[in-house]
Amino acid sequence: MYNIKRNILRITAVFLVLFALFLAYVIYLQLIQSDYHAHNPLNSRNSVLSDTIARGAIYDNRGRIIAKTDEDGLRYYPFGEAMAFVTGYADKKIGTGGAENYFNRELSGKTKDLTMMGPIGELLRGNQGNDLILTVDSDCQQAAFDALDGRRGAVVVLDATTGAILALVSSPAYNPNRIVEEWGALNEREDHPLLNRAVNGLYPPGSIIKPMIVDLALENAVTDEHELFTCGGSLDVGGGFSIKEAHDGVHGNLHLKDALVESCNVTFGALAIRLGADNLEKGFKRYGFYEPIRGEIFESASHIPEFKTLDRGDIAQIGIGQSMLLVTPVRMALISASIANDGVMTEPYLMEKTISPKGIILTEHKKKELSRVMTKERAGLLKDWMEEVVLSGTGKAAKVSGIRVAGKTGTAENNSDKEHSWFIGFAELEKRKIAFSILVENGGSGADTAAPIARKLILSFEK
């Protein structure tokens, strides 16, 4: 008898400990992990909320509607494909994407505070979702989409000071108004219209990396503004390989400024070799290449090679944005915004405000500075030099009279026949400083294809 009692008590103790463990796990699930899957596109709680609640509208920064719910409960997107990767889509079957996904809770009338209150929050909530005011400028967005004209590519336009995303375009795009019917076909198309190239496309940057290399070279004092480089048209990097100029050009003797303006590969290859693996890695780290943007937009991680394992030739290739380097258009827009913003990188964002149906501002964006990537003086220097690119160099096509425009073209070699066409830069408008990054896949030279798009973007603000 005594033995059985002892055994029973032992087993009971073990079982109660198991129960306690389980209790702790449930608390973890419901308390700490509670928010973890709330944004998961597979969670049909997201889209089904719209059954009982009229989903809120989405506005651009000029107060134009870019998404709303019709009387018959359907979601309507006036800008269609042009705004596809900003608005995203919301459907019970295929789920949600874009802002519709990320701000689903707000649009459905739920806020974190209400969720925490549980059933009481349910009582406080109306049957009308909250409205969203985004940072995008529908004129600029439309101009960018039209300028790409169906070609594969992406455009990102930022407010250089605040980080507000003024345009986020990827082409070809899906039409959110018809996405349910076309879902199957869209998934099969070879030009991937569901891929957001602006934040998830990875491309070799080519020469648009050069402003950053200028900063790294001056920062680490491997050269100065007065050193005279000699370009004989080709840089021998050992092992029988060499870096050549575009169109087999020869630049002769030139300073660093001219090397940037004329995009001299020989000079930048040499600078990268002088910098070496350690300084390059530190530099790419400082520019945030190892920390993709998360949150409102979900940037793909850039592909940065392990610098220490690269040979001399590959290091030289990094200096001209080739080798194994792959970056996203939004990352390059951030770099040009940092230059325009006197060297400070600001976090890009999409949501300006959420407003309750009664007009109360529920949440408002707070500007967040990510880091200082270069000194104010260096930024000033690069601004002047990049302006020279537009005034007299490869970026002439972006010139707009009366506005200070600066930029850098890129013509990135890739594993297809035709190069990717790049243009990054900024423009100082009357009201704000805008920074942009333009990519046209297999568009050829940056000067001919991407730079003219920048001009159209700038003009869209002047209307």
Add this chain to the structure above:
Amino acid sequence: MLFCGFSLIFIHKNPTISNVSYADFKYLPWIASALIVAFIIEVVIVKTKSRRCAWMFSCACFLSCLGILAIARLDYALTIPQIRWFIVGMAAFIVVVRSEKFLRRLLNYEYVLGILCVVLLMLPLIFGVEIGGNKNWIVLGSFRIQPSEFAKILLVFFLAAYLSEHRKTLDLRKKRLLFFNLPPIRFLAPLIAIWGASLLMFVVAKDLGAALIFFAVAVVMTYAATGNKSYFIFALIFFVTSAIISYCAFNHVKIRFDIWLNPWSDPRGAAYQIIESLFAIENGNVWGAGFTKGYPTFIPEAHTDFIFSAIAEEFGLAGSVSLIVIYALLFYQCVLISLIAVKEEEMLLIFGAGIMFFLQTFIIMGGVTKFFPLTGVTLPFMSYGGSSMVSCFMLLGVIVAVSRKENVNV
């Protein structure tokens, strides 16, 4: 008397919530009769049995009512059947409690019990119908019965009787097999038979959950009776090897295990249920989405195995923690009652019943929360289903019947 009052508050409070949510009042007479039956039983228990028993019965009624509410909310058509099963369960409870002498006598016929138990398990294998991937049902007229639910009761009886009878022999260290102390094989045979039966059930009927319960109850009760850790180690080895073999040999076991490790590999296919369950539980947060305000209907089979997820979503952490605590207290009361039993076999019987409740609760709650791989068993008193409801009340009846009347006025 205090507990009687509590149970009434519980029972009354809950149907009023369901009154608000559902316009159709057809179920009212059913609820009324259920309440009357519950009240009468409660009074009788309080007068004739110990306070603990009264308390346990209130708990069971509370859980059943909560289950009925959750089911009414999930699938309205199932409300009345479930209330009916609740009443039938309570009737079975009375019958079992009244046949106290018979139960005590039953404990002397361990082999009859064992054979009955195996026969009951074999029934569905011979006459069985496959429902929901498990071949563990038999159809009697318009009723479908899961004999394994009732076999659980017999199993506890058999083990209690057998183990108390042969406790001394089983504990004798006559033979050393490798480094285990094991008694002669003929004394072990019935135990091995039970393990074998559970394994067979699992292989043939694909009823993983019931097999696991049978096996675990047998192991734990054997340990309780003998205190010989060899059984435990032996069972563990047996369990691990059979788990590995079945992982390799049976596809459904492999899938169950794989989706537990990584549900995101196939979120819309094999892992659909568990992912929806996790979404639901996480949606619950602290205070829950509010009754009828969540979306537990997204989970397939929410009214049977996944009823815990449904409660966790709509009542939040508050609800799920209360449930866990209530089940833990139910188990704890069983243990306390068993400790004051006079005879060994009765002590084992009550404790075995407690283990049965505990393991079922733990296995299904842990399964739906991805605490460990999911195996389908019912949540005692709450899950939809007559066999489960009636057998749980019968098991509870056994505990109450065999328990000693004590501490009435304490």
